[in-house]
Amino acid sequence: MKGAAFFKAFPVPKYLRFPAVGFDVSDGSVKFIELYQTVGGVQVGKFGKQFYSENDLTQTLFEIRKQNNFDMVNVSIPEEDAFFVRIRLPFISTPEIREAIELHLEEYIPYAAADVEFDYEVIATDPRPDGYVDVNVSVLPKVIVEKYLRIFNAAGFRPTLFMVEAEATARAVVDKREKDVVMIVNIGKQSTVLSIVVRGLVWFSYSFKFGGDFLTERISKSFSMSAEDAEKIKKEKGLVNSTENQDLFDCLLPSISSIRDEISKHYLFWSSHRKESFMAQNEGEIGKIILCGSQASIPGVLDYIATAMGVRTDLGYPWVNILDVEQYVPPITREAVLEYATAIGLSEASIK
Secondary structure, X not given: OOOOOOEOOOOOOOOOOOOXXXXXXXXXXXXXXXXXXXXXXXXXXEEEEEEOOOOOHHHXXXXXXXXXXXXXXXXXXXXXXXXXEEEEEEOOXXXXXXXXXXXXXXXXXXXXXXXXXXXXXXXXXEOOXXXXXXXXXXXXXXXXXXXXXXXXXXXXXXXXXXXXHHHHHHHHXXXXXXXXXXXXXXXXXXXXXXXXXXXXXXXXXXXXXXXXXXXXXXXXXXXOOOHHHHHHHHHHOOOOOXXXXXXXXXXXXXXXXXXXXXXXXXXXXXXXXXXXXXXXXXXXXXXXXXXXXXOOOOOOHHHHHHHHHOOOEEEOOOOOOOOXXXXXXXXXXXXXXXXXXXXXHHHHHHHO
């Protein structure tokens, strides 16, 4: 699985072997997981989740570091701050690619090249005299990267790399052998992130403010119950379409339909884009949808999306590229691990 670890804040010598710790700061919480390499393969160390408010992120991180004795970490940055662009360059040697991208970057983003950090992956090459190099470029404004660097440094961490959230998630849940174009639907408590992944690379990503908290609030108001009881019912019964669950199904359907509508809109966008873009003309339709995030396992959601879209739809399996569960069973339940997909992808970047 590819992915741009595009800002290496503290490069680590290859001869050093540290446990890899991924920190996913999104959706109002910090999710972290430690992976380490053993003779028998990758195993899970410490992991956990803590909520934070905008004003106490540094303190939350400090407490996590103190409790777990972490030092060097890999950090995600929310995808709403990122840009993914594809650029076709004249065929040039590998050492020249970065400089060539920098010369063209301002044609694709609303920032000066000097004001961003970027990394890239080569998509395709044609070495003929009139050939080309196609690259997929991940871009973040420097002010955003520096903001997160300051926060983590203030909490006592040494970030080794930063990665866009969508890229880290794709690294974890998309099988490196996958040939189909994949849409990832990462459903959190407050927001949902849609990403289109082509041959292991995120080509497009989009987030919108809708998540499990909206469903909980709707249940609470509709049935005049506490948020705690509403959350429990959501997790136990969810969107199951049955006679005994009809009232709850009817309550949630208008809300969950907004996720379906966004998925459908981006499915159609890709279908149109791949026909119009010279870089995407050889790519197929979206052949698979992967659900992940803390709200992906709500009963009935997977079946509803699969039926509505008519596309193969599965729950993500964040261990797909790094663990053989027949050899080692990780200490996180199948349901809970969906929330750690981004953090696992971050950790995996230093393990592989």
